[in-house]
Each structure stands twice: as C-alpha cells, then as structure tokens.
Amino acid sequence: MTLSDYDPIQLEIFKHLFAAIAEEMGTVLRKTSFSPNIKERRDYSCALFDAGGLMIAQAAHIPVHLGSMPLSVLAALERFSEAEALQPGDMVILNDPFRGGTHLPDITLVSPVFDESQALLGFVASRAHHADVGGMTPGSMPVSREIFQEGLIIPPVRLVRAGKVNQETLDLLLANVRTPLERSGDLWAQIAANQRGTNRLVEMTGRYGQEHIAEAMRQLLTYTERMTRSLISSLPDGSYEFEDCLDDDGISDQPIPIRVAIRIQADSAVIDFTGSALQQAGSVNAVYAITLSAVYYVFRCLLGLDVPNNSGCLEPIQVIAPIGSVVNASRPAAVAGGNVETSQRIVDVLLGALAQACPDKIPAASQGSMNNLTIGGWDPKRRKAFTYYETIGGGMGARPGSDGPSAIHSHMTNTLNTPVEALEYAYPLQVSEYSIRSESGGAGKYRGGNGIRRSLQVLENCQVTLLSDRRRFAPYGLAGGKPGQVGRNFILRDGKELPLPGKGSLELKAGDLLVIDTPGGGGWGKG
Amino acid sequence: MRIGIDIGGTFTDFVIFHPSSGEIETFKLLSTPQDPSLVVLSGLERIFEKYGRQAVVVHGSTVSTNALLERKGACCALVSTRGFGDVLQIGRQNRPALYDLFADPAPALVPSEWRLEVDERVDHLGHILKELDPNQVENLITVLKSAGIASVAVCFLFSFLHPDHERLVTDKLREAGFLVSASHEILPEYREYERMSTTVVNAYVSPVMESYLAHLEDQLTRSAPEVSLQVMQSNGGIIQPAEARRFAVRCILSGPAGGLVASQAIASLALPGEKLQVITFDMGGTSTDVSLIDGVPQITTEAVISGNPIRIPTLDIHTIGAGGGSVARLDAGGALCVGPESAGADPGPACYGKGDLPTVTDANLVLGRLLADHFLGGQMLLDEVRAKRVMECLGAEMGVSSTRAALGVVQVANAHMERALRLITVERGHDPRGFTLLSFGGAGGLHAADLARGMGIPHLLIPPLASTFSAFGMLAADVVKDYTQTIMLPGDTPLTELERLMQPLAERGRSEVHAEGVPATDIRLEPFVDMRYAGQSYELITPFHPGFMLEFHNLHQQVYGYSHPEAAVEIVNLRLRAVGKITPPPLAARPMHAQQPNQAWMETRPVVFVEGIRQVSLYRAEALLPGNRLAGPALVVRADTTLLLGLNDTASVDAFDNILVQVGK
Numbered sequence A: 001m002t003l004s005d006y007d008p009i010q011l012e013i014f015k016h017l018f019a020a021i022a023e024e025m026g027t028v029l030r031k032t033s034f035s036p037n038i039k040e041r042r043d044y045s046c047a048l049f050d051a052g053g054l055m056i057a058q059a060a061h062i063p064v065h066l067g068s069m070p071l072s073v074l075a076a077l078e079r080f081s082e083a084e085a086l087q088p089g090d091m092v093i094l095n096d097p098f099r100g101g102t103h104l105p106d107i108t109l110v111s112p113v114f115d116e117s118q119a120l121l122g123f124v125a126s127r128a129h130h131a132d133v134g135g136m137t138p139g140s141m142p143v144s145r146e147i148f149q150e151g152l153i154i155p156p157v158r159l160v161r162a163g164k165v166n167q168e169t170l171d172l173l174l175a176n177v178r179t180p181l182e183r184s185g186d187l188w189a190q191i192a193a194n195q196r197g198t199n200r201l202v203e204m205t206g207r208y209g210q211e212h213i214a215e216a217m218r219q220l221l222t223y224t225e226r227m228t229r230s231l232i233s234s235l236p237d238g239s240y241e242f243e244d245c246l247d248d249d250g251i252s253d254q255p256i257p258i259r260v261a262i263r264i265q266a267d268s269a270v271i272d273f274t275g276s277a278l279q280q281a282g283s284v285n286a287v288y289a290i291t292l293s294a295v296y297y298v299f300r301c302l303l304g305l306d307v308p309n310n311s312g313c314l315e316p317i318q319v320i321a322p323i324g325s326v327v328n329a330s331r332p333a334a335v336a337g338g339n340v341e342t343s344q345r346i347v348d349v350l351l352g353a354l355a356q357a358c359p360d361k362i363p364a365a366s367q368g369s370m371n372n373l374t375i376g377g378w379d380p381k382r383r384k385a386f387t388y389y390e391t392i393g394g395g396m397g398a399r400p401g402s403d404g405p406s407a408i409h410s411h412m413t414n415t416l417n418t419p420v421e422a423l424e425y426a427y428p429l430q431v432s433e434y435s436i437r438s439e440s441g442g443a444g445k446y447r448g449g450n451g452i453r454r455s456l457q458v459l460e461n462c463q464v465t466l467l468s469d470r471r472r473f474a475p476y477g478l479a480g481g482k483p484g485q486v487g488r489n490f491i492l493r494d495g496k497e498l499p500l501p502g503k504g505s506l507e508l509k510a511g512d513l514l515v516i517d518t519p520g521g522g523g524w525g526k527g
Numbered sequence B: 001m002r003i004g005i006d007i008g009g010t011f012t013d014f015v016i017f018h019p020s021s022g023e024i025e026t027f028k029l030l031s032t033p034q035d036p037s038l039v040v041l042s043g044l045e046r047i048f049e050k051y052g053r054q055a056v057v058v059h060g061s062t063v064s065t066n067a068l069l070e071r072k073g074a075c076c077a078l079v080s081t082r083g084f085g086d087v088l089q090i091g092r093q094n095r096p097a098l099y100d101l102f103a104d105p106a107p108a109l110v111p112s113e114w115r116l117e118v119d120e121r122v123d124h125l126g127h128i129l130k131e132l133d134p135n136q137v138e139n140l141i142t143v144l145k146s147a148g149i150a151s152v153a154v155c156f157l158f159s160f161l162h163p164d165h166e167r168l169v170t171d172k173l174r175e176a177g178f179l180v181s182a183s184h185e186i187l188p189e190y191r192e193y194e195r196m197s198t199t200v201v202n203a204y205v206s207p208v209m210e211s212y213l214a215h216l217e218d219q220l221t222r223s224a225p226e227v228s229l230q231v232m233q234s235n236g237g238i239i240q241p242a243e244a245r246r247f248a249v250r251c252i253l254s255g256p257a258g259g260l261v262a263s264q265a266i267a268s269l270a271l272p273g274e275k276l277q278v279i280t281f282d283m284g285g286t287s288t289d290v291s292l293i294d295g296v297p298q299i300t301t302e303a304v305i306s307g308n309p310i311r312i313p314t315l316d317i318h319t320i321g322a323g324g325g326s327v328a329r330l331d332a333g334g335a336l337c338v339g340p341e342s343a344g345a346d347p348g349p350a351c352y353g354k355g356d357l358p359t360v361t362d363a364n365l366v367l368g369r370l371l372a373d374h375f376l377g378g379q380m381l382l383d384e385v386r387a388k389r390v391m392e393c394l395g396a397e398m399g400v401s402s403t404r405a406a407l408g409v410v411q412v413a414n415a416h417m418e419r420a421l422r423l424i425t426v427e428r429g430h431d432p433r434g435f436t437l438l439s440f441g442g443a444g445g446l447h448a449a450d451l452a453r454g455m456g457i458p459h460l461l462i463p464p465l466a467s468t469f470s471a472f473g474m475l476a477a478d479v480v481k482d483y484t485q486t487i488m489l490p491g492d493t494p495l496t497e498l499e500r501l502m503q504p505l506a507e508r509g510r511s512e513v514h515a516e517g518v519p520a521t522d523i524r525l526e527p528f529v530d531m532r533y534a535g536q537s538y539e540l541i542t543p544f545h546p547g548f549m550l551e552f553h554n555l556h557q558q559v560y561g562y563s564h565p566e567a568a569v570e571i572v573n574l575r576l577r578a579v580g581k582i583t584p585p586p587l588a589a590r591p592m593h594a595q596q597p598n599q600a601w602m603e604t605r606p607v608v609f610v611e612g613i614r615q616v617s618l619y620r621a622e623a624l625l626p627g628n629r630l631a632g633p634a635l636v637v638r639a640d641t642t643l644l645l646g647l648n649d650t651a652s653v654d655a656f657d658n659i660l661v662q663v664g665k
Helices: A006-033 A069-079 A168-174 A179-208 A212-234 A288-303 A338-357 A422-427 B034-050 B063-069 B134-147 B164-175 B192-223 B239-248 B258-270 B362-365 B371-380 B384-398 B402-422 B448-455 B466-476 B495-515 B548-560
Strands: A043-050 A055-058 A091-094 A108-112 A118-129 A157-161 A238-248 A256-265 A266-273 A317-320 A370-381 A384-390 A429-436 A452-458 A462-467 A489-492 A498-500 A503-508 A513-517 B002-007 B010-018 B023-030 B056-060 B076-081 B115-118 B128-130 B151-155 B181-182 B228-232 B275-283 B290-294 B303-305 B308-310 B315-318 B326-330 B334-343 B438-441 B459-461 B479-490 B523-531 B539-541 B569-580 B602-608 B612-620 B629-631 B636-638 B643-644 B650-654 B660-663
Touching: A006 A043, A006 A055, A006 A118, A006 A212, A006 B334, A006 B402, A006 B495, A006 B548, A043 A179, A055 A069, A055 A212, A069 A091, A069 A108, A069 A168, A069 A288, A091 A179, A091 A503, A091 B362, A091 B650, A118 A179, A118 A212, A118 A503, A157 B402, A168 A179, A168 B523, A179 A212, A212 A266, A212 A288, A238 A513, A256 A338, A266 B151, A288 A338, A370 A513, A370 B650, A422 A429, A422 B115, A429 B151, A498 B459, A503 B459, A513 B459, B002 B326, B002 B371, B002 B466, B010 B034, B010 B636, B023 B034, B023 B466, B034 B192, B034 B239, B063 B303, B076 B134, B076 B192, B115 B134, B115 B326, B134 B164, B151 B164, B151 B192, B181 B192, B192 B239, B192 B308, B228 B239, B228 B629, B239 B643, B258 B275, B258 B290, B258 B438, B258 B459, B275 B402, B290 B402, B308 B371, B315 B362, B315 B402, B326 B384, B334 B402, B362 B384, B402 B448, B402 B495, B438 B448, B448 B643, B448 B660, B495 B523, B495 B569, B523 B548, B539 B548, B569 B602, B602 B636, B629 B636
Parallel strands: A266 A317, B002 B056, B056 B228, B076 B115, B076 B151, B151 B181, B275 B438, B438 B459, B612 B636
Antiparallel strands: A043 A055, A043 A118, A091 A108, A091 A157, A108 A118, A238 A256, A256 A266, A370 A384, A370 A462, A429 A452, A452 A513, A462 A503, A489 A498, A489 A513, B002 B010, B010 B023, B275 B290, B290 B315, B303 B308, B326 B334, B459 B660, B479 B569, B523 B539, B523 B569, B602 B612, B629 B650, B636 B643, B650 B660
16 A cells, blocks of 8 residues: 555554654653653653654654754764665664764664565664763763763764674773663663664554555655745744853853844745854853754744654754854864753744744743753762752743743753652752742743752762853843843852852862752743 | 442433342433532432432542642642742643643642741651751641631651651641641652642642532431442542542542443453453543553553642543544644544534534544434434535545545544554553453444454453443442552562561551451452662552562563563562452343344445445344344444444354454454
C-alpha cells in the first residue's frame, strides 16, 4: 500500500504513531536513569528521524534540544559513512558541541534503525543532561575559558557495536568523570531508551511496510512546513529588529549584545543575527545548534499545539549567524553556558522583534536565565563525591491579556526541581527556604510573574558554581509595562551578607547559606 | 439485600442483588446534579417500599471529584514548615504546556494568604533540627478562627520520619474544632510537593464530602435505620462513610473504579482457568477510559487531577479525550483531527438533530454501522440526512466522498484509542496478544473489534450488563485499605528487619478492615515494597515475600528491558494492602441452546468497511441465547450499544450472556 500525495487521514494517524515512539523512549529514560538531572528534573529529549537525518518527531521534553538533535544525527552520519557505515545494532555517542552537540553535559546517543533486510529505516536518538562529565568544576557547568576545561569531549564514536557495548570506550569515558557509577547507569538508561525506540520503529514497519512509513514521514515534514508557511504569511511583511544584552561572560564585566533582524517576506523568513557580539572568553558562547533551537522554539510557540515537532518547521526559515560570534561560536570557545543562558537571551530578542509584527501574540520578557547552580565536593558522611545541579524557575513575562505566571521555568527549559527531601537524602545540603519573591514581577496592565528565592545551607566544605544572568539588565516590559526585577545571588557567612556575581565559582565553608533570588518577568501594557 | 448506586452525569444507576434468590435487578433514574443525594434517596425509597428497609448500600460518588474539577471545594488553609508554604504553588516549577506562551498553571488550591508557616525542622534522618514552639500553634488557631476557615492541611518536611511536630499541630487544631488533614496520616511518603498536594486536596474536598455524606446518612437513619452505607474508593475497594469523610481524597477517582471491578468479576466468570489478562475499554460520548487487569487491576500512585498530584494508590485508568461525540475537523496544515472537542450531549452529534459538527457518531451512522432506527432501543431516531450532510462538507474539504471522510474519522478515532491501549500494554511491558479486550461503554462496540485487530488482541468480550456495569461493580468490590511508609533502606536490609517494620502496617490493616465489619478469616494482607536501583528516582511496586529481590530484578527487566542483579538496590517504601473479601453477587449460568441465532436475526443492512460495502446480518442482542454463534460481518444491536463484527470475526454467546468474539484477520 502506498499513499497518495496528500492524505489527511494517514497524516493524523502517523503523527500520533511517531510521537508515541519518541514519548515512550522518554518514559524509559526517565524511569531508569540515575542522574537527578534526568530522572527528577527531566532534562532530556528523545526523537525520531528519517533515513536522511531529518527529525520526524520529538517528544515534548526540552525546547533547547529541538533544533539541535538533527545536527547530532547528521554528525553521526558524517562520521560513519561509506566503508564505515553504521550497521544494525550500532549506537553512536557524542557530546562535542562543534560536532553535533550543544554543551558537554548533554550526551546524545544516536541509533540507526534497520529492517530485517538491512534497509535503513531511520534513526532514533536520546539526549540527556548528565550530572558530571569531568572538567574543572563538579557538574561540568564551569565559568571556563575554553572547551577543554569543561569536561570530556566525545566526538561521534560507537558506544555500541552490533548490539554489544564497547567496554573500552565506556571505560575511557568513565575514567574521566567524577561519578562514574551514575554515568554508567545513565548511559544504560539511554541505551534502553534507544533500544525501545528501535524496536517500535521496526514493529511499525512490519505492520505498515517501509515505503508507507517513509511516505508518511515525508508527508509529516511537508505538513509542518505548510503550517509554518501559513503562520509566516499571516505576519506583515517587513524587517523587525531588536537588541538585548547578556550581563557579562563571567570573566570581564562587559555587556554582551545580541542583535536580530527578522525579515518576513510572504511565506518565508530570514533571521539575521549579524551585529551580535563576537564569541567571548567566558562560557556564554552558543554553538549554531543552540541558536537554531531558539529560532525553532519561537516559531513553534506561534504555531499552535497540534503541530508535530519536526524539521519541516525550519524549512521556510533561513538563519544567518556569523561564524565566530556569540551565537555561532567556533572551537575552542567555552560553551557550557551558551545552552542555558545565551539561548534564553536569543529567545528574548526574537520575541522582542516579533512583538513588532504581532503584538497581541507576544509576552514581555520572562526571567531570561536558568539560574544554573552546581555544588560539588566530598561528602564524608556518605563517603563519596557528590555533584548537585539545579536550575531555578522565575517569573514569566506578562501576556497581552493576562499576568505572567510566577515561579516557573520559561522558554528554553522546562526542567523540574529536585524535591527538597530527595536532595537532602542525597547530598550534604539543607534547603532553608523555597519561596516566591513577591513584587518581583514588572508592573503594568498585566503584571509579570514573580521570581523565586531558593536558599541552601551547605553542611560540608564544597565548591559552588553559578551561571546566571539578568543580574544587571532586567527582563523588558512591553507596550508600556515595566521591567521585572533583576535576580541576585549572595551568601550569608557568620551573619554577614557577601554578594556574589552572576557567574563564578567559589569555595563555600560548611555552614554557609547560599541564597539565589531569581528575576521576575516583565509587565505588559501601561498600568 | 445489597444495593449498588453509581451517580453519572446524566443517569444514576441502581443495581439490587437479593442473596436469597440470587436475583439481580437494575434501574436508572435521572441524576440530580445540584444535590446528588436527592436521586439516591428517591431511588432507595423506591427499593425500600418494595423490598423492606434492610440493606447494605454501596455508593460510588463523584462529589469529591466534581468539587476538585469544578474548584468548588472548601476554603482551606495550609500549615507548613517555615520557608516552604509556597511549595504548593511552585510545584515542580515546570510549566504545563511547552510551546504555549499563554498557558497558565492551575492556581494553587490554597492562596498565598492562607499558606501559614511555623518554625520547626526535621532532617532526613528524622532528627529534630528545630523544635516546634507550641505558642505558635495557639496563634494559628486565633488567625484561622477569625478568618472562619474550618479545614486545614498540615504538611511539614520529613514528617513521615518524625511526625511529632505535625501530630502536635494536628491534635491542637482538632481540639479547637478544625477539620485537619495531616500529611503523615494521609501519605507518609517522601517528596514534599506531592505529599503536600495530596494532603491539601484532602483538606479541599473533605468538607464537601463530609456535608454530603452527613446529609445522606442523616436522611437514611430516619427512613431506614438498619441500612448500612459504604463508599467506593479510587483503589477499587469500599470503606465506611466515616473514613470517606476524613479521607475524601481516597474517593476522587472512584468514578470509573466500579467499571473496573465489574470487569474483573465478569471476566473471571467468562474466562475461567488461566491468569486473568484483560484490557478494559470504556468508550463513552466525550472520553474513553482504558485499563489493564493482569491477574489483578493495575494500581498507580502517579495520578494528577486538574494539575494536582494525588499520590495515593489508585486504579490505573487511562483516560483520553476521544469518544462518540468527538468532533472531526481539518486543521490548518490539512490533517484530519478528531477531538478533543466534543459535541457533548447538547447540541450533540449532528445526527441528534441540533448540531452541525461532524462527529465519530455521525461517521458511524454514515457508514451504516450505527442504525438510525435502533438507537437507544429505538427511543431516539437519528437524523441520517443531517449526518450525511456534515460528513459531505468534511469530505469536500478533503476532496473525498462523505463515505471516505467517515471512514477516515473512524480510523483517526481508532488511532487515538490504539495509542491509549498501547500506553497501558506494550509501553509497560505487557504483550497485548495474550489479553482479552473487554468493552462495556456505549460507543465502544463499534470500534472494539477493529482495535483488537490492530493490536493483535485475539479475543473481545462484551458483557450484558453494560449500562449498569459500574453500579454492579460496587456490589462486587471488596473492602480495601492501603498503607505506606517511607523507610529508605538499602536492599541488603535483613528480611526479618523488613518484616518487623511491616508489622505495624499489617496490624493496622487487619484491625481497620475488621472494624469495617469483615470477619478475620476473610481478611487478606498483601505486602509490597517500593524498590529501585540505588540512585534511580522511580520505584517499582514489588510483592514482598522471601524472594522479593529476584522478583524486583525480573519486574525491571519486564518493564524497562534490562536489569542489573549485581547492582545495589534501595527499598524506598513499605506498602500494605489489606483486603476484606466481599462475596460478589453470583451470576447464574443459563442453559445452552442451539448454535443458530435465528430467533435474534432481524434483517440485513449495507455497511461500509475499509474493504468495501457488505450486506450484513442484523441481530437483536436481547434475543440471543447462550450457545448461539455469529459470523461476521454482522451487527448486534442492543438498547445501549451496537457491536460490529468485521468480515472474518466470529462470536459466541456464553452461559452468562456475554458475547465472546474471536477476532479475525
């Protein structure tokens, strides 16, 4: 059975079938992983690709992985071609940000899927944020100056060959991380997730036939492309520009401007980041995959809920990001924070520009940071090294028509918090406050959402690393709304308050209280 | 006499069982949504007048469910450890919809002004870091009294390890006359937000349940003092009203529980012998419930109702927003979508004569699968012309005929339901090829055989009691009580130590079930441990016996595809289910008749299948006799549902009037 050019029924059926594969992979990964980042905070994504590496479905997990997962598959395909072509049962692991990755803790596992006759059906991939991949600070989210300080770099290599784990590769990998048992557990969870996805795609092919599946994949890509074109057509033609800044790169205190011009013409768009800052000495650099993800995210939000997440969305959109800039960094730039902080600012400038084109659809700026907090050290009571990583929610920007929600993750992330009781079972830390910062949202006709205060007492000497932004430049308001309050970080030591920078790494003494106040969202409309 | 009552949105069903004669009687009355007790009392009065005023009444109530869904619960307060009251609103700090800039998370059930905090702190070993000052409790009482708040949730950090502080506040508040929900009583498990949410939901819905049950009991005491009332819970068991009033959160998902209990009772009669493996399928007008029975109904502790996690053990029923009334439309990209919008009962599907939106029901009518003159036993004539017209419009948009459009609507609806069925089977490590699909919803009979075919499910079971199925389930339900306790111990903890820790749960279970009136010999205790590999975050509920460790590894292998028998294991929670066996109404087997179903044959009608149009025999279900055999294609029409047999399906009627379908290719 083959499909006609356009079949609304098959389209809808396969939309669900493909999405179900990605979601089932996610369930397996979440339920069997060991990193709190994956299991409690759900910092992972799973996706399905066609034989050419185009993304067909991604489970609704983490937006920052959206545009970047296809680049992982392409990197694997590029590395393993011709004589070295991937075989059934192979799985390729990678985290190199300049070869298909985003930042080093995000480890991606790509599996080619073959049918019984060894024909390539497509790929499945899982990406998870591992709690530690080595490097200069526990948690591998340092304020670094080059990528080599950020941890182990894994180019595309086969972790699994013909169904058998390559123990030597795994040994090398585990020798370079602070918590090897946890790493190994997480990798097993990713292998299980990929295996599940592979089985499902093979089963589906058995039921519908390879040609039918391939045609359905093509149609779904066209479908999303059609939806995106219809969306872009609804925007008035023109060029919309916006600029905003990251506070600094954690090394110098120079603001880092990010600039965008969105040129809409008929049913296609050019997103031009020319004029953005050059890549920085600190770790705020975003690789191209991140910038692509941010663009993807913004258009995906405007598209509506039923549209499948696939590569078709980017078809009518051209992204210009100058090589060597903070939005398209080159090796050996430090990139740990590009994924988490710069990605948020890229979204802010995109939304700021689009607010001129469709003001009734765009909220004011959200907190614009993920407030990355990493604490690591030696836990003498549990007799093991520990690494705790958390991102903290804040205020979302007010929308035309409603207040922004408080104490929530916005835009490029949607990770869960670590429950206080789970955290205290696992680490020498004690949470003393987890509350909503009242009045931190920007005023306006509609108020921005409030940020969060999270205070932790460290019970042992340890090292803390902060990667946070919007400590100087507040989240903007729109249509006359006021900006949200900036965030701030400080410690209380012996009763004295010591301010901390937005980005930095320092030693804490047992008994220190670390306080993170996250930014509020901008207001919308004159109050 | 035992009476089961199930209150639905439109009808309230009554099932009466007379143990002396073994007879079962059913009737329906229109529900009274503004005060559900009205219909309960009038229905009971009707029974009492006929059969006297001695009965056990089992009551399934959606009072607490609706209070939560419609946010009409009590104004309540939360008392928490200082610095953590906002946890209720922050939740897990994730947003509900990833790509919707305008979505709002559900507002917290307790607004910030009534989230009160006290100084106290316990650590993860159960040691007190900060003592609770009793004076603060006195202040609380003053504040709450002056605000006129009557229901209070109390949830402190690590109270499941060291409940003294929570207990102190709870005792004082109760002495002062407040209705208190304490987290160490409701859910002594770790993870503060989920425990807090469950506790707050209890505080929110209990006063509503309390006043409802108080009123009902009061009325019953006057009219029939010898009647004893029991209430259905989300775990499929029944409890005394006094318990339901204190722990209303346990009844929140009791609505569909009756159907699942009935499924188990019916299926164990119809499919005797081997281990019961059944997938239940309840397709209604706006939604479809599916669940799995693998020996016993599956239990989950991950329920979320309108944004509120409820971590008490609940029958694992998966609901999707697709049913007979689901509306079909083409979206902007040109895909045919079905649901989640529903035409509801008003205007209803186009063929009801009012609406203009094409629905799944209209599609079935256009395909000849639903019969205009046999709907609801012929009480309501469906408008075929109207259904055809809306399907033609939809077809025109797609560039196909109304028939092709209708087939498409059915296929897409089936795809939704298949996804739900896959979620509860293959995704959880169950092979559907070993299961029987049991369909009991009004709209399900037209879809069940095709779904079974698509999933490789070999058998389909259609029970006769469909329209009062849930109420029948109330009569078959056991007394069930669940207990948990977080212990967080390593896997090498000696068995004797675990047994010692389980002992208090077992004693409580035994005595509390006994207090429900169950003789000691009918009480069964089912101990479990929630286990995971050290470092994981999700536990598998594993039966607790000397070989439990091996069983855990096997379960992990089955559910997730791998296991690590050499890795360290953690025992997170102890869990005990205490079951008081209730003898379900014994259904009498009827004598078998000839295979030919001639007496039930009515006529032939044209029906559209994917393979083309076929002339199909039409049978009246009520006239079928045990032993009759049917060959597809066929339609079996019953007052409340229609069963469609595909071209290669065959069916037989068993001694209990169940129709058992052998699903063909």
